[in-house]
């Protein structure tokens with residue numbers, strides 16, 4: 362629902378998706394640091410926190426039972442099992458509130474979630490964050506070093522499928538440098554996509 366003033370830019374939901382390890386989290390962290398005017402959704406997840414991650418800031422870390430309850434009560438705009446392991450979902454209420462308040466809103470989610478949002482909110486704007494090359498994506502995935510060998514293989518398999526989805530998106534941003542990619546995304550969120 363658009364409750365912005367006549368003549369004002371309509372508030373818009375932007376979805377940022379892309380392959381695993383491309384740097385979606387880093388780009389959204391950069392936007393969080395430099396653009397307080399952009400509202401960024403905090404997802405719920407059943408995975409445990411990594412060192413330094415804070416509940417309510419990076420994710421809402423919830424139990425399987427709590428996630429079940431959120432699904433049953435239709436509290437999630439979208440949700441998915443990511444890397445065949447944990448569930449992740451976008452709480453619906455805060456997104457509606459941000460859009461009603463006229464704030465540009467950003468969801469950083471996986472491809473399965475992006476497809477659900479496209480079905481639920483066809484007016485949203487879909488950005489695909491792409492790596493400069495497949496080799497660079499593999500380097501980033503290995504470089505992070507937080508996953509086991511088995512987990513890394515699983516993520517690479519997911520990444521291959523995710524890269525093939527690029528044509529489904531309204532816009533591709535190549536993540537050569539995090540801050541530049543973040544600024545490109547914010548500029549798109551603030552400008553009329555049809556202009």
Ligand code: 5GP
Pocket residue numbers: 380381385386404405408439440441443449450451469470471472473474475
């Ligand atoms: P990580 O566990 O590394 O933080 O995130 C793993 C993946 O889950 C990333 O690709 C991220 O985009 C995705 N993800 C994070 N939050 C959500 C969400 O709310 N919904 C969906 N569908 N995917 C999410």
